[in-house]
Amino acid sequence: MSLLKGVTHNLSKLSTRGTPNRSRSAGTNLILSSEETAEALFLPKARAFCNNTDHSKNEAEVIKHDSKPGKTRTVFDFKSYMLHKIKSVNQALDAAVPIKEPIKFHEAMRYSLLSEGKRVCPVLCIAACELVGGQESTAMPAACGMEMIHAMCMMHDDLPCMDNDDLRRGKLSHHKVFGENVTVLTGYSLVALAFEHMTMATKGVHPKTMVRAVGELARLIGPEGAAAGQVLDLLCGGKSGTGLEELKYIHLHKTADFAEAAAIVGAMLGGASEEEINRLRKFSQCLGLLFQVVDDILDVTKSSEQLGKTAGRDLLANKLTYQR
Template sequence: MVSTDERIAPQEGVSAFDLAAYLKQQKAIVEAELDRSLTVVAPEKIYESMRYSLLAGGKRLRPILCLATCELMGGTLEMALPTACALEMIHTMSLIHDDLPAMDNDDYRRGRLTNHKVYGDDIAILAGDGLLAYAFEYVAVNTREVPAERTLQAIARLARAVGAAGLVGGQTIDLESEGKSDITLETLRFIHTHKTGALLEACVTSGAILAGAGAEDLQRLAKYATNIGLAFQIVDDILDITATPEELGKTAGKDIKAQKATFPSLLGLEASRTEADRLIEEAIASLEPYGTKAEPLCALARYITSRKN
């Protein structure tokens, strides 16, 4: 697997891209906007529950990808920031619901108690519903300096990614596959390109759409996103076996306990690492036409296979 060094080695004549500084800067922007986006009003309990999970930290990789692609296509942070925050709201909803007893039944997320362990199953379900609905409202109301047609296209991408054609569909097959010993690699790829990859693709393409990207650019970026999305899930599968609960911030070994098919269970650890690396290199290759302007996206792709949680 690639090096964990977050300073990307320079090519000849090109200065190193400081990924650590870039992540810190972009994450600070996203965190501040998320904090502003959601205040506690009556009924206080549901807003507190929504904020509890939304502001629980994390890498903020999804909103950062959205901001990066918007800038790559000539847009600004301000154009994409509402959509970036909406993507984090949708992602947070998926985590809240995924942790519920009826789903993965987990007690910890990002190093602290899951939403339903603090607020109860009922409020956790409603908090996820509230974040999902608010995500679309936030894009529609707060997006500035973007033609309405582009904003609508971005909203449509988000909606498709989270619905039965994306995350919900992938989660359904994932649940149906638990405990089965005949799950194929094709089925596993379907699960993860929908459950994880669809939202990551929406992150990448929505930022580009807001900036006015054309069909050819969107095709390249979608290929990049598909590859990093699958690599992201392969690394998740590996970390579930190799990382400690402290490193993960959540329970380790859940996949084995739930008898889930994973890339390591089908391919083995080393072959899974090799496949993740191959996908990342393919993702980076798809960005070659953009030259050094794509450095943030290339660095983010490499970060996916070097992460420890």
């Protein structure tokens, strides 16, 4: 717990100033305490569940009432919420990419997409939508799109020309099963399907809002976002003279931009105000950076069996990481 508190405290000091070729509004500096984060994201969600008498039994289970003499306290059960949403996302992904002709190709699409994962970005997308008054059903196509794009990134990251890793999520990497050529084409198809599914399956959202959400997602995964972070990550591997500014740029883009895209798109689809969008942008950037710090630490403290991927890979590749 003390480690996570320390990481959170250090993250609150980070800002985007000094990162090359990236402009962010003045309201998005990464200064947010853990208390503000919890209050901003989870407490309104708990209150919304309590005030909504139409939620399902599974959703109601995320709210617990801790009663003491003279006082009743509402507690948001984060673990139950995550498990419930992960189940919903997995069902939606299964339906979005069914087995059909050409069977081998669709099996390749489903291999990484439906493998056991954390589903952080799709759940964040749904949570952000619900937080501002939207419904899970409204955000679900976009949430599935997030996971499709994430699956593509993992598949391409593991290729020999990138990180050259044989394991992902506890099983053989995509290219070890289907070959490098099929992995590249499958990744392209998943990105195309992500945008198609998001735009065609989403209901009840104004076209202008959808266009804005699609543009935001494209920007955050493209040459101003995750792709730029990945390129610099590769270029800095084994290079001397790199430091904190380059590290901040890499992780802000390679990892935090995915979290930002999930939260902002979900919020937009849910009808968020500009103030709510800006607050969620700040929160998601902090969350993404925190995720990367923890991931860097786990890479050198856990085994391959525990991680579901090759442990110590970043260290062997001499990549720029927080512990380095």
